[in-house]
Amino acid sequence: MSFELIGISVLWLFLFGYIIVASIDFGAGFFNAYSVLTNKQHIISNIIQRYLSPVWEVTNVFLVFFFVGMVGFFPGTAYFYGTILLVPASISIVLLAIRGAYYAFTTYGRLKSKFWTYLYGFSGLFIPASLSIVLTISEGGFIYIEDTRIILNYFALFASPLTWSIVILSLTSVLYISAVFLTWYANKAEDKNAAELMRKYALSWALPAIITALGIIVELRLHNPIHYNRLLDVWWLFVISFALFLITLRLIWVRKKYGVAFTVLVFQFLVAFFAYGVSHYPYLLYPHLTVTEGFTSEAMAIALIIAFIAGLCLLIPSLYLILKLFLFNKEYVQGKAK
Amino acid sequence: MDNEQAVFYSRVLTELTLTFHIIYATIGVGVPLMIFIAQWLGIKKQDEHYILLARRWTRGFIITVAVGVVTGTAIGLQLNLLWPTFMELAGNVIALPLFMETFAFFFEAIFLGIYLYTWDRFENQKKHMLLLIPVAVGASFSAIFITMVNAFMNAPQGFEMADGNLINVQPLIAMFNPAMPTKVAHVLATAYMTSAFILASIGAYRMLKGSDHVYHKKALLLTIKIGLVFSVASAIIGDFAGKYLAAYQPEKLAAMEWHFETEEGAALTLFGILQNGNEIKYSLELPYALSILAHGNPNAKVIGLDQFPAENIPPLYIHYLFNTMVLIGMGVTILALMYIIGKFLKRQFIYRRFFLWLIVTSGPLCMVAIEAGWWLAEVGRQPWVLRGILRTEDAATTSNQVDLMLYLFIGLYLILGIASAIVLIRMFRSNPVERELADMKGRG
Numbered sequence: 108m109s110f111e112l113i114g115i116s117v118l119w120l121f122l123f124g125y126i127i128v129a130s131i132d133f134g135a136g137f138f139n140a141y142s143v144l145t146n147k148q149h150i151i152s153n154i155i156q157r158y159l160s161p162v163w164e165v166t167n168v169f170l171v172f173f174f175v176g177m178v179g180f181f182p183g184t185a186y187f188y189g190t191i192l193l194v195p196a197s198i199s200i201v202l203l204a205i206r207g208a209y210y211a212f213t214t215y216g217r218l219k220s221k222f223w224t225y226l227y228g229f230s231g232l233f234i235p236a237s238l239s240i241v242l243t244i245s246e247g248g249f250i251y252i253e254d255t256r257i258i259l260n261y262f263a264l265f266a267s268p269l270t271w272s273i274v275i276l277s278l279t280s281v282l283y284i285s286a287v288f289l290t291w292y293a294n295k296a297e298d299k300n301a302a303e304l305m306r307k308y309a310l311s312w313a314l315p316a317i318i319t320a321l322g323i324i325v326e327l328r329l330h331n332p333i334h335y336n337r338l339l340d341v342w343w344l345f346v347i348s349f350a351l352f353l354i355t356l357r358l359i360w361v362r363k364k365y366g367v368a369f370t371v372l373v374f375q376f377l378v379a380f381f382a383y384g385v386s387h388y389p390y391l392l393y394p395h396l397t398v399t400e401g402f403t404s405e406a407m408a409i410a411l412i413i414a415f416i417a418g419l420c421l422l423i424p425s426l427y428l429i430l431k432l433f434l435f436n437k438e439y440v441q442g443k444a445k
Numbered sequence: 446m447d448n449e450q451a452v453f454y455s456r457v458l459t460e461l462t463l464t465f466h467i468i469y470a471t472i473g474v475g476v477p478l479m480i481f482i483a484q485w486l487g488i489k490k491q492d493e494h495y496i497l498l499a500r501r502w503t504r505g506f507i508i509t510v511a512v513g514v515v516t517g518t519a520i521g522l523q524l525n526l527l528w529p530t531f532m533e534l535a536g537n538v539i540a541l542p543l544f545m546e547t548f549a550f551f552f553e554a555i556f557l558g559i560y561l562y563t564w565d566r567f568e569n570q571k572k573h574m575l576l577l578i579p580v581a582v583g584a585s586f587s588a589i590f591i592t593m594v595n596a597f598m599n600a601p602q603g604f605e606m607a608d609g610n611l612i613n614v615q616p617l618i619a620m621f622n623p624a625m626p627t628k629v630a631h632v633l634a635t636a637y638m639t640s641a642f643i644l645a646s647i648g649a650y651r652m653l654k655g656s657d658h659v660y661h662k663k664a665l666l667l668t669i670k671i672g673l674v675f676s677v678a679s680a681i682i683g684d685f686a687g688k689y690l691a692a693y694q695p696e697k698l699a700a701m702e703w704h705f706e707t708e709e710g711a712a713l714t715l716f717g718i719l720q721n722g723n724e725i726k727y728s729l730e731l732p733y734a735l736s737i738l739a740h741g742n743p744n745a746k747v748i749g750l751d752q753f754p755a756e757n758i759p760p761l762y763i764h765y766l767f768n769t770m771v772l773i774g775m776g777v778t779i780l781a782l783m784y785i786i787g788k789f790l791k792r793q794f795i796y797r798r799f800f801l802w803l804i805v806t807s808g809p810l811c812m813v814a815i816e817a818g819w820w821l822a823e824v825g826r827q828p829w830v831l832r833g834i835l836r837t838e839d840a841a842t843t844s845n846q847v848d849l850m851l852y853l854f855i856g857l858y859l860i861l862g863i864a865s866a867i868v869l870i871r872m873f874r875s876n877p878v879e880r881e882l883a884d885m886k887g888r889g
Contacts, residue, residue: 164514164554171518172547178525179544182536189529190842197850200522201857204515208861211511212868256843403537403614410541410616418548425555425579432559432566 110408111389111398114180117415118173119384123377125169127284132166133231134285135159136206138308140228143221151301154293156214162429163210167203179411183401187392191250191259192241199237206230232278239277243270246331247393269326276319280376283309283316287355287372291365306359313356317349320379331393337386344382351375452838454847455527458854460823462520464816465858469513471815474588474633475640476506477553477581479671484574486667494660497881498667500564502644505869507561512865514554519854527847531830531840534611538604539597541616546590553583585633592632595822596624600693601831623693627686628822634679635818639811641672642777646808649801651878660878665804666788672807673781680774687738695748697825700759701767702735703728704749711735711747716768719761759827766821773814777807 135155142151178185206227213223244250249264250257264270286309293301324345328335338345352375358368389398402408480499487495525532536543556579567573597603603619604611645668648661690698698704703714703725713735717728736745750758780803787795794800830840 162558164510164558165551167514167518168547168551168554171521172551174522174525175540175543175547178532178536179540182533182540185525185532185536186529189525189527189532193526193842193850194846196522196526197853200519201853204519204857204861207515207518208511208865211508212864403540404611406614407537407540407616411544414541414545414548418545418551421548421552422555425552429555429559433562 110405110412111402113412114176114402114408115384115388115398118176118180119380121169121173121176123380125166125173126380127373127376128162128166128169129235130281130284131288132159132163132285133235134281135289136210136228136231137282138228138285138289138305140225142304143224143228147304150304151289151293154289154296154298154301157296158289158292158433159210162433163207165426165429167207170203176411180403180408181391181398181401182403183396184391187257187396188241188244190257191244194259195237195240199234202230202234202237206234232281235277235281236274239273240264240270243267243273245387245390245392246327246334247390247395250392250395252395267330269323269330272319272322272326276316276323279312279316279319283312284372284376286312287359287365287369290359291369294365302365306362309359310356313352313359317352334386334390334393338382341382341386344378344385348375348379348382351378448838448841448843451843451845451847452841454851455841456837458847458851459520459523459527460820461851461854461858462516462523463819463823465862466513466516466520467815467819468812469509469516470588471636471639471812472506472509472643473513474584474636475638476502476509476644477577477584478637479640479644479668480506481574481577481581482671483667484570484577488570488574492663493882494663495667496570497660497878498664501873501878501881503561504872507557508865508869508872510557512861516858516861517550527842528830528840529842531835534831534835535594535597537611538601538614538616538619539594542590542593542597542620546587546594549583549586549590551583553580553587556580556583588632588636589629592629593620593622593625596628597622598829598831599628599822599826600624601834606834624689627682627689630682631679631686631818634675634682635811635815638672638675638679638777639808639815641668641675642781642811643808644668645672646805647873649804652796653798653801653805656877656879658879658882660882665784669781669784669804673778673785676774676778676781680778683771683774684738688740691738691740691747694825696750696753696758697763699748699750699753700761701763701821701825703761703764704735704747706751707746707749709736709746710744711749713738714764717764719764756828759825763821763825766817766824769817770814770821773810773817777811780804780807 135158139152139155209223209227213220213227243264244259246269249260249267251260252258286305290302290305290309293305324335324338327338351371355368355372355375358364358371390396391398391401403411480502483495483502484499487493487497487499556576560573560576560580563573563576597619600622601619602622603615603617605613645665648664648668652661652665687698703717703719704711710732713731714725715729715731717725719725735747736743740747784795784800784804828836828838830837
């Protein structure tokens with residue numbers, strides 16, 4: 108396996124990790140705000156708080172990890188994406204900052220007010236939308252180069268149906284992933300009411316999520332035929348992903364094995380995300396930048412891979428520990444242990 | 446917007462973000478160590494006051510960590526957004542410590558989460574204390590790695606340029622550059638020192654407000670002791686940093702000392718005002734001191750600004766920043782020394798109002814010194830982003846919206862700064878130590 112392939116696979120995996128943990132986080136914030144709005148706060152707020160508190164900071168690190176790794180393995184991306192993304196990424200930073208800080212302020216600092224709960228909940232939906240713009244831009248067609256300046260065509264970007272399909276996909280999948288996870292978590296806590304409510308949300312967001320995912324494929328056909336054709340080459344992966352989707356839905360429908368349902372959901376998204384990534388390869392930005400062009404020197408690649416392996420040796424046991432203490436600890440989940 | 450304006454706004458925005466981030470980052474590096482020491486003392490001495498100290502510091506710490514995390518994410522992304530050419534070049538050479546920094550950060554984040562939520566989970570408090578080691582180690586290591594990146598910008602090495610292309614990249618050589626040892630050591634020592642004095646300020650303030658509980662006296666003595674140790678260390682490392690500059694970045698040393706002409710037995714210029722470009726007024730000259738500072742020898746030759754073309758000389762106002770930093774550093778060191786001697790001799794002056802007020806100012810002053818020191822280090826590197834390789838004006842983004850983003854972030858930092866201050870003050874005002882101690886007694 109070439110170094111480029113290792114590099115991009117590692118990053119793709121971490122991006123996937125971020126998407127899952129961040130979806131749970133953003134969705135949880137939204138459901139929490141929504142439950143306050145509809146006076147159902149007493150049912151699910153406790154569950155959500157208990158999950159989010161120990162891990163909110165870890166979620167943030169996944170994102171940092173991704174973009175630092177990206178610049179490390181593919182310094183060429185810093186030049187292209189750095190120039191183009193000034194405005195969209197700055198808006199994401201501001202939203203992330205307000206959200207992260209206010210989570211800590213309200214949880215630890217006794218800054219209790221409905222206003223912040225709403226701000227926290229609803230800003231969480233803008234973040235996936237603003238971050239997913241990057242995926243749209245990577246499909247190409249929104250950038251022109253004038254002299255040596257790279258310029259992003261905002262009009263083309265916002266007028267494109269592809270942009271909006273990806274934004275809607277990010278929203279529906281955030282809510283779907285989060286609802287399935289929280290159903291499982293609430294059920295583990297033996298909180299019947301919360302589990303029932305989250306199950307209802309999970310079922311109602313399943314269909315929109317899968318429909319928008321199919322919509323992207325249709326949009327790509329018009330926008331980027333090369334990518335579309337490569338997607339068709341791996342059609343069987345999407346079939347597998349769809350089958351996994353049906354299994355999750357079935358399990359939730361019959362109220363059985365929520366843990367398995369969530370695990371299957373993770374694999375469903377992993378397979379689809381992998382298929383999308385493979386078909387995007389070797390382009391980092393159509394058609395300006397490929398994986399090979401943007402790649403760092405061999406010496407740096409080796410150094411980064413060694414650092415990465417060493418880092419994982421530290422991280423995996425630590426992540427295991429935090430999961431064991433908070434996610435898989437019955438006493439904590441049920442609120443008996445502090 | 447033309448390129449010159451884009452460069453200007455990019456510089457202002459980067460400076461703003463870093464200035465704001467550094468406040469929280471410094472606390473983030475230093476305070477975990479203080480919490481660890483307090484909890485360790487509490488267990489060793491079987492003294493619940495120290496345990497409570499650790500607990501209360503932790504509660505405040507989490508608020509500053511939150512702002513530190515989000516502004517750290519901001520500066521990480523902003524480097525790419527505002528300086529794409531620089532990041533493309535630097536990414537090739539210095540990605541390794543940048544990458545390792547996120548691992549250290551990851552490590553810290555995980556264990557901080559565990560530490561916060563397991564106060565009552567373990568029978569043995571020692572187990573809980575052990576969780577603080579990865580937090581403190583992670584915090585310090587992220588400072589070490591990120592300072593390595595900054596040191597590289599001052600002393601770039603570990604690669605060769607051939608027709609504008611980078612070849613022979615050696616990541617470890619880039620990491621362990623000549624600027625690294627003094628920079629890293631100075632950053633760590635001053636972060637511990639500043640955190641200690643900030644906590645001392647809080648203790649002194651509570652005593653001024655009429656709380657004469659022994660808890661505050663213990664807190665004050667502990668933090669001032671730690672503060673003294675690290676302020677002495679900072680001064681010693683600062684001296685090494687001066688010698689580094691003389692050897693590797695003489696233009697920065699010459700600009701910050703207003704040393705215009707190369708000479709032997711050079712005098713050190715303290716204070717003063719610069720008029721008409723190179724007339725120094727109201728200054729205090731210490732004969733031979735600059736030669737001693739630069740080379741450890743009163744007769745050594747110190748290179749002056751006359752040896753450099755005008756376009757390579759940093760702005761001369763960095764002299765004021767240098768004075769501010771050194772003056773504050775010396776001031777708080779003397780203050781801490783007086784407190785400890787006073788305590789040892791059992792003199793009451795250390796509890797007098799004027800003295801307590803002096804201690805209250807020490808924390809914020811240290812933070813001012815940290816800011817002044819960073820501005821000195823960064824402005825002193827101008828006009829280069831990568832000294833001798835990439836000029837600042839060639840590294841900035843070509844985007845037209847930098848000014849708008851500047852206003853956006855000014856708004857963000859105002860909100861975060863004010864809100865975090867309000868939350869912190871409310872947290873401790875609504876729950877004073879006396880009440881918390883009474884609650885503990887009630888439970889026990």
